[in-house]
Structures are given as structure tokens and as C-alpha cells.
Amino acid sequence: MGFKILAKMINYWRRDDNQVIDMKIGICDTTFARYDMASAAVDEIKQHIGNLKIIRRTVPGVKDLPVACKKLIEEEGCEMVMALGMPGPEKIDKICAHEASTGLIQAQLMTNTHILEVFVHEDEGKDEKDLKFLADNRAREHAQNLVKMIFKPDKLKKEAGTGMREGHPDKGPL
Amino acid sequence: MGFKILAKMINYWRRDDNQVIDMKIGICDTTFARYDMASAAVDEIKQHIGNLKIIRRTVPGVKDLPVACKKLIEEEGCEMVMALGMPGPEKIDKICAHEASTGLIQAQLMTNTHILEVFVHEDEGKDEKDLKFLADNRAREHAQNLVKMIFKPDKLKKEAGTGMREGHPDKGPL
Amino acid sequence: MGFKILAKMINYWRRDDNQVIDMKIGICDTTFARYDMASAAVDEIKQHIGNLKIIRRTVPGVKDLPVACKKLIEEEGCEMVMALGMPGPEKIDKICAHEASTGLIQAQLMTNTHILEVFVHEDEGKDEKDLKFLADNRAREHAQNLVKMIFKPDKLKKEAGTGMREGHPDKGPL
Amino acid sequence: MGFKILAKMINYWRRDDNQVIDMKIGICDTTFARYDMASAAVDEIKQHIGNLKIIRRTVPGVKDLPVACKKLIEEEGCEMVMALGMPGPEKIDKICAHEASTGLIQAQLMTNTHILEVFVHEDEGKDEKDLKFLADNRAREHAQNLVKMIFKPDKLKKEAGTGMREGHPDKGPL
Amino acid sequence: MGFKILAKMINYWRRDDNQVIDMKIGICDTTFARYDMASAAVDEIKQHIGNLKIIRRTVPGVKDLPVACKKLIEEEGCEMVMALGMPGPEKIDKICAHEASTGLIQAQLMTNTHILEVFVHEDEGKDEKDLKFLADNRAREHAQNLVKMIFKPDKLKKEAGTGMREGHPDKGPL
Numbered sequence: 001m002g003f004k005i006l007a008k009m010i011n012y013w014r015r016d017d018n019q020v021i022d023m024k025i026g027i028c029d030t031t032f033a034r035y036d037m038a039s040a041a042v043d044e045i046k047q048h049i050g051n052l053k054i055i056r057r058t059v060p061g062v063k064d065l066p067v068a069c070k071k072l073i074e075e076e077g078c079e080m081v082m083a084l085g086m087p088g089p090e091k092i093d094k095i096c097a098h099e100a101s102t103g104l105i106q107a108q109l110m111t112n113t114h115i116l117e118v119f120v121h122e123d124e125g126k127d128e129k130d131l132k133f134l135a136d137n138r139a140r141e142h143a144q145n146l147v148k149m150i151f152k153p154d155k156l157k158k159e160a161g162t163g164m165r166e167g168h169p170d171k172g173p174l
Numbered sequence: 175m176g177f178k179i180l181a182k183m184i185n186y187w188r189r190d191d192n193q194v195i196d197m198k199i200g201i202c203d204t205t206f207a208r209y210d211m212a213s214a215a216v217d218e219i220k221q222h223i224g225n226l227k228i229i230r231r232t233v234p235g236v237k238d239l240p241v242a243c244k245k246l247i248e249e250e251g252c253e254m255v256m257a258l259g260m261p262g263p264e265k266i267d268k269i270c271a272h273e274a275s276t277g278l279i280q281a282q283l284m285t286n287t288h289i290l291e292v293f294v295h296e297d298e299g300k301d302e303k304d305l306k307f308l309a310d311n312r313a314r315e316h317a318q319n320l321v322k323m324i325f326k327p328d329k330l331k332k333e334a335g336t337g338m339r340e341g342h343p344d345k346g347p348l
Numbered sequence: 349m350g351f352k353i354l355a356k357m358i359n360y361w362r363r364d365d366n367q368v369i370d371m372k373i374g375i376c377d378t379t380f381a382r383y384d385m386a387s388a389a390v391d392e393i394k395q396h397i398g399n400l401k402i403i404r405r406t407v408p409g410v411k412d413l414p415v416a417c418k419k420l421i422e423e424e425g426c427e428m429v430m431a432l433g434m435p436g437p438e439k440i441d442k443i444c445a446h447e448a449s450t451g452l453i454q455a456q457l458m459t460n461t462h463i464l465e466v467f468v469h470e471d472e473g474k475d476e477k478d479l480k481f482l483a484d485n486r487a488r489e490h491a492q493n494l495v496k497m498i499f500k501p502d503k504l505k506k507e508a509g510t511g512m513r514e515g516h517p518d519k520g521p522l
Numbered sequence: 523m524g525f526k527i528l529a530k531m532i533n534y535w536r537r538d539d540n541q542v543i544d545m546k547i548g549i550c551d552t553t554f555a556r557y558d559m560a561s562a563a564v565d566e567i568k569q570h571i572g573n574l575k576i577i578r579r580t581v582p583g584v585k586d587l588p589v590a591c592k593k594l595i596e597e598e599g600c601e602m603v604m605a606l607g608m609p610g611p612e613k614i615d616k617i618c619a620h621e622a623s624t625g626l627i628q629a630q631l632m633t634n635t636h637i638l639e640v641f642v643h644e645d646e647g648k649d650e651k652d653l654k655f656l657a658d659n660r661a662r663e664h665a666q667n668l669v670k671m672i673f674k675p676d677k678l679k680k681e682a683g684t685g686m687r688e689g690h691p692d693k694g695p696l
Numbered sequence: 697m698g699f700k701i702l703a704k705m706i707n708y709w710r711r712d713d714n715q716v717i718d719m720k721i722g723i724c725d726t727t728f729a730r731y732d733m734a735s736a737a738v739d740e741i742k743q744h745i746g747n748l749k750i751i752r753r754t755v756p757g758v759k760d761l762p763v764a765c766k767k768l769i770e771e772e773g774c775e776m777v778m779a780l781g782m783p784g785p786e787k788i789d790k791i792c793a794h795e796a797s798t799g800l801i802q803a804q805l806m807t808n809t810h811i812l813e814v815f816v817h818e819d820e821g822k823d824e825k826d827l828k829f830l831a832d833n834r835a836r837e838h839a840q841n842l843v844k845m846i847f848k849p850d851k852l853k854k855e856a857g858t859g860m861r862e863g864h865p866d867k868g869p870l
Contacts, residue, residue: 074808164206279448327406510556
């Protein structure tokens with residue numbers, strides 16, 4: 001926690017001094033994924049907020065994401081993190097994804113910091129083209145969620161219970 | 175814990191001073207859900223206790239609830255929290271719900287604070303109308319549980335082992 | 349831990365002073381359960397040890413048990429706890445029970461204190477009468493386990509590997 | 523941890539003084555099991571090392587093992603522990619075993635101490651006689667593992683990747 | 697953590713003094729595995745970096761890996777660890793692997809240190825020859841990942857989202 005608090009103090013000090021928001025955001029993805037979702041997420045974030053500092057990390061697979069995200073928070077001072085991954089279609093891949101998700105929730109609880117999990121399962125798409133579209137879309141829509149969570153929490157509150165879906169068309173309220 | 179203890183001290187001090195119960199309660203829900211269960215819960219709580227301070231947060235999905243609830247406890251000083259969500263009908267959604275529930279229990283153990291999980295699975299209703307009714311009902315009945323847990327623990331003790339169900343008709347004792 | 353240690357110190361001091369064992373035991377059950385297993389457990393304990401202080405708590409469902417038990421240990425100074433619940437017959441109920449059990453084990457590890465889990469699954473009985481008998485029996489036999497764990501650990505050692513079953517007839521050694 | 527460090531200090535001090543290895547080992551088993559695996563393990567250990575202090579505990583079932591083992595480490599100063607259990611053949615028993623195993627791994631991580639899990643599933647044997655033989659054998663072969671882990675780590679290294687099996691015949695290397 | 701920080705301080709001090717990279721890497725494997733994946737991993741690492749200090753440990757099975765890896769980090773000062781295992785083909789083996797994986801992620805979160813899990817399931821190969829080839833290959837390709845994570849993180853970033861597979865042929869980007 002020491003690192004994080006120090007990084008936050010430096011951030012706040014800078015903010016007072018320069019009137020510039022230079023909050024740090026972490027983006028962590030994998031070499032296992034078959035689409036560069038991190039670049040889509042970064043592109044989307046930059047369209048909404050210009051001067052956000054983004055720190056990227058790439059790890060082999062989804063099970064390496066939890067500790068990588070925790071390090072981005074505690075050692076790099078990131079105030080929110082996106083964890084992007086594309087679990088395979090087999091049963092074993094589903095278990096890996098479950099283990100990774102459990103670890104990501106644990107990492108959040110240990111740091112009191114949100115990590116937005118953006119997983120696209122390889123068998124979610126009808127074909128490779130559809131999967132690519134879905135991966136790009138979900139990364140971007142979760143990037144928008146990140147922006148809202150930090151800068152526009154009231155907008156999220158207005159969307160409460162409205163059946164939003166990331167990547168797929170929204171389901172809408174009952 | 176520091177935040178929470180400080181918040182509690184301030185609460186107790188106010189209580190002595192003003193003879194007003196101004197305990198803080200957290201309500202956290204999702205944009206994924208298809209019904210605004212949080213508003214139902216808040217409405218129900220207000221019918222029972224007027225001057226309870228309620229802090230609302232909305233996150234994208236159920237897996238974002240554990241850390242959001244922990245932050246409500248540790249950073250906002252909430253003494254009890256409701257976590258409302260509506261997991262989808264697919265197998266992957268069931269796994270998400272399981273991961274979220276595991277995280278919510280962990281968050282409770284880390285804070286020694288109750289978080290009432292109010293999940294309605296999208297395939298629990300016969301149709302959309304039934305699902306909406308169920309969601310509203312379960313949110314309200316768990317809001318009543320929250321009120322009892324804080325102000326009327328003896329009422330809960332009298333209901334021990336009586337087959338209460340939230341949202342559905344009670345099953346009754348054997 | 350502070351609370352627990354303090355409570356223990358007070359207990360030991362009283363013990364020296366009055367030659368009375370006034371250890372505290374926690375009993376936590378649910379309104380979801382369809383039989384008042386807690387009363388059966390309390391009755392059984394009192395038949396074996398008279399002057400044990402028992403603190404009861406009732407929560408809505410099994411997923412609320414882990415933090416309730418941890419609070420009984422850390423905030424009330426209980427030296428052992430029983431967690432009684434009756435998970436429903438559906439697949440979702442089995443998952444709830446699994447999450448609760450995982451949380452109960454975690455609570456024990458965080459407090460170095462035994463929490464005896466006494467769960468009766470609603471589909472364990474042939475009919476409602478059988479289920480009621482089973483619930484009463486299991487609560488009592490686990491209450492006996494609690495008494496042995498605190499006062500007669502050597503009796504437990506003699507039963508090691510003998511195929512004991514709580515609620516059902518013992519299976520016996522191979 | 524305080525207890526453990528103190529116990530270790532005392533152990534080391536004794537060692538220097540008397541040139542006697544009086545390390546403490548914990549053995550924890552259940553009344554649910556149908557074979558006294560703990561006695562088999564103790565017998566096997568004593569055949570290899572004479573003056574090892576063994577502390578035994580018996581708990582009702584496998585889900586009570588994690589905290590019992592953690593207490594043996596932290597409150598009794600055991601430097602390694604064996605956790606012996608015999609989960610039943612039903613689906614619910616498999617889930618119990620999974621929960622216990624998860625807890626045992628957690629207990630190890632919290633104490634930086636090995637706990638050797640020795641579980642024999644009731645449906646692993648062809649018949650009761652076979653099951654008894656398997657339980658005795660597995661307990662003994664894991665007791666040998668414990669001896670190697672403490673006193674002969676190089677022997678374990680030589681067996682790396684050689685397809686060893688405890689209780690059953692070894693599978694051998696590919 | 698104390699041990700690790702001390703070990704790191706000593707490492708950095710040496711580095712300044714001798715201009716030699718003498719970082720410590722841990723390699724932990726099992727006697728259960730049917731191929732000596734650790735030797736393959738060590739051989740691969742040495743081909744890329746000469747003067748890396750490698751500490752090896754062997755434990756009985758995959759469930760013993762989490763604490764063994766955590767000890768390598770906290771007691772031996774390893775800055776990254778590989779955990780190699782070969783879970784069996786049965787359903788129970790799959791559950792063991794899941795428990796081990798969960799523990800390995802937890803160990804990473806507790807130490808803020810990467811542990812690369814290298815598991816080959818016994819039923820992944822067409823036959824024993826294929827399995828042996830796969831095990832050797834996966835160990836080597838994950839050893840390359842370890843080298844990249846420590847010395848060439850930019851290379852990993854370039855491979856982000858490109859469908860890399862360890863042991864099997866890469867799937868490539870969509």
C-alpha cells in the first residue's frame with residue numbers, strides 16, 4: 001500500500017500545482033489473446049480524456065493478470081486498471097478464466113481499487129470476424145465504463161438497472 | 175479499518191449530541207441488471223426508517239460489486255451494505271455470479287461487516303413481467319432484512335428456522 | 349483479534365476468581381432454514397455443560413453466516429461457534445452452500461477458531477418428517493462434537509478413523 | 523506467527539544445547555474417516571526418525587482440518603503437518619473435499635508451512651479391503667514424503683518428474 | 697516480506713558492487729509429474745541468461761506447489777518463480793489442478809511476485825511420446841516467457857493479442 005499512497009500523494013501535489021489531471025490508469029493484456037484489445041481500449045480512453053497517463057503491461061495468459069494488475073496498483077500507483085483477456089474455447093480454458101476472475105476480485109479487495117475485467121471467450125463469436133468485432137467493441141465499451149467510473153459516476157447511476165451489455169447490443173430494462 | 179472506525183466514532187458522537195440516528199447504509203447495484211432494484215430497496219428502507227443516510231454506487235456488473243461494497247464500508251463508513259445484481263441466464267453468467275458471491279463473502283470477512291447479497295437470476299422468472307415482480311419483491315424483502323439486522327435482531331431470532339424466502343412465498347417450517 | 353484476546357483475558361480472570369467455567373460459545377443460524385436447529389443444539393449443549401455462556405445470532409441465509417460467525421468470535425469473544433443452515437434442493441442452492449462453506453473455512457483461518465458447520469440439505473430427507481428428524485439429530489450430534497472438542501479432546505482421538513456420521517447412523521471402521 | 527517463531531527459537535536453542543533434533547510435527551485426522559490413517563502415518567515416521575515430537579489432533583470431518591492444522595503450526599509450533607481424511611463417495615462429499623483442500627492450501631500460504639494433504643476417497647477402493655489397504659499405504663507413503671521434505675530434500679529432487687504415486691503403484695516417467 | 701526485501705537489498709548491493717546480475721529465480725516441480733520439466737526449463741533459461749541464480753525445489757504433487765513457491769519468494773529471495781506440474785487424467789486430478797492454480801494465484805497476490813504456472817495435463821497428449829514432447833516444449837516456452845518478463849518486457853508487449861500458445865503451435869491473431 002505504501003507505494004500506492006506515495007504515488008497518490010505525488011499525483012495530488014502535481015494536481016494542485018499544475019491544475020492538470022494526471023491520474024494513472026493501468027492496462028494489462030495477454031499474448032494468448034488473438035486480438036489487441038488493449039490498443040482498442042487505450043484508443044477509446046484517449047478519445048474521452050486526453051491527459052490520462054496510461055501504463056501498459058503484457059503477460060502470457062489470463063492467470064498472470066491478477067498479480068500484474070495488483071503490481072500496477074501498488075508499485076506504479078494506478079488508480080484504476082483494465083484486465084483484458086481472451087480465454088480459449090475448451091473446458092480447461094473456462095476453468096483458467098474462472099481462476100483468473102477469482103484472482104482479479106481478490107486483487108481488488110486487497111487494494112480497494114477497481115480492476116475492470118474485459119474477457120472475451122473464443123467461442124463467443126459466430127466466426128473469427130464476429131469474434132474480432134466483439135473483442136474490439138467490448139474493450140471500447142468497458143473503456144467507456146472506466147471513464148464513467150472515474151469522471152462521471154452520476155451517469156452510471158442513471159444507467160442502473162437498464163440492462164447494459166458490453167460488446168453485445170444492450171438488453172434494456174424489463 | 176481506520177476510515178470505518180473514524181466514521182463510527184463520528185456517528186456515535188453525533189448520536190449522543192443530537193439524539194438522531196445517522197448511521198450510513200450503502201446500496202450498490204449494476205448497469206447490467208434489467209430492473210432498478212436499488213430504488214426499490216431504498217424506498218422500502220425509507221418506509222421503515224426515516225433518517226438513515228444512504229450512499230448509492232452503480233458499477234457495470236456483479237463482479238465489480240465486491241470491491242465497490244468494500245469501499246463503501248472502508249472509505250465511506252457504511253455500517254451495512256446491500257449488493258444488488260441480476261446475473262444473466264447463460265452458464266458463463268452463473269460462473270460470474272459465483273465469483274461475485276465468493277468475493278462478497280470475502281469482503282465481509284475482511285471488514286467484519288454484513289453485505290446483503292440480493293441477486294435475481296434472469297432465468298428465475300416465468301416471463302419478463304414475473305421477473306420484474308420477483309426483482310422488486312426480493313429487493314424489498316432483503317431491505318426489510320437489513321432493517322431487522324440493524325434495529326430488530328430479536329425479530330430475526332424469532333424467525334429462525336421458519337423457512338423464510340425473499341422474493342418467493344415463504345416455505346414455512348417443517 | 350484485539351477483542352478476542354481481551355475477552356479471553358477477562359474469561360481467564362473470572363475463572364481464577366470464581367472457579368467457574370464461563371467460556372462463551374456462539375450459535376448462528378438462518379431464517380431460511382425450515383427447522384430450528386439452533387434450539388436443538390443449545391438444548392444438547394446444556395445437557396452436557398451447564399454454565400456455558402451461549403450467544404445466539406440469526407441471519408437470513410447461509411451466505412450471511414461466515415461474517416456473522418467471525419463477528420461472534422472477534423467482537424463477542426466466542427471461543428467456538430456453530431453455524432447451522434439448511435440449503436435448498438436446487439442447483440443454485442448447492443452453489444450457495446459451497447460459497448458459505450468456503451467462507452466459513454476462511455473465517456476459521458482468519459481467527460484460528462473452530463466454526464462447526466452444521467448444514468442439512470433440503471433434499472437429504474426422504475420426506476419432511478425424515479428431514480426434520482435428520483436436522484434435529486445432526487444439530488445435536490455436532491453439539492456433542494463441540495463439547496468434545498472443548499472439554500474431551502481425548503475422546504475424539506479415540507474415535508479417530510471410526511466412520512462417525514452426524515445425523516445418519518455411523519458407518520463404522522473398515 | 524509469534525507463537526511459531528517463539529517455538530522455533532526454543533527448538534533451535536535446545537538443539538544447540540542437547541544435540542537432539544526435537545522438531546515438532548503435527549498429525550491431524552477425522553472421526554469421519556473409516557480407517558485410522560494417523561496411526562499408520564505415526565508408525566511410519568517413527569520407523570525413520572526416532573526423536574521427532576508428534577502432536578496429534580482429531581476433528582469431526584475434513585472441513586475442520588484447515589484451522590486445526592493452522593493451530594498446530596501457530597499455537598503448537600509444528601514445523602510440518604499431515605492432514606488425513608477420507609471423504610465419502612457422494613457428490614456432496616466431493617465438494618466438501620474440495621473446500622477442505624482449498625482451505626488447506628490457504629492455511630499453508632498464511633503460515634509458510636507445508637501441510638501434506640492425505641485424502642483417500644471412499645470410492646477409490648474396489649471393496650472395503652482394498653480401500654483399507656490403500657488408506658494405510660497412502661498414509662505411509664506420504665509420511666515418507668514428509669520425512670524426505672524435512673531431512674532429505676535432495677532425494678525428492680532426484681525423484682522429480684518420475685511419476686510417483688502415493689497409495690497406488692508408481693506410474694513412472696514417460 | 698521481510699526476508700524478500702532483505703534479499704533484494706543484498707542483490708542490489710551486489711549488483712552495484714560487481715556489475716553482475718545475480719537475480720534469483722525459483723523453479724519448483726513435483727515427483728508426481730512423469731517428465732522432468734524443471735530440467736528443460738533450467739536448460740532453456742541458461743541458454744538465454746548465463747549468470748542467473750536458480751534455486752530448485754521438488755514437492756510431491758501440484759497442491760504442494762503454492763506454499764513451496766511462496767517460500768522460494770519470501771525465504772529465499774526469488775524474484776520470479778516457475779511452478780511445473782503434470783496433473784493426472786481423472787476428474788479428481790482436474791480438481792487438484794484447479795485447487796493448485798487457485799493457490800498459485802493467491803501466493804502471487806500475497807507476494808506481488810509472478811509465479812509462472814506450467815501445467816501439462818496427462819490427457820493433453822495423443823500418446824506418451826506426444827505428451828513428453830509437449831511437456832518439454834511447454835516448459836521451454838514458458839522459460840522464454842520468464843526471460844522476457846524480466847529482461848524484455850517490450851518484446852512481450854509486441855506479442856500482445858497475437859494468439860501465442862505454449863507447447864502447442866501458436867494460434868495467431870484473428
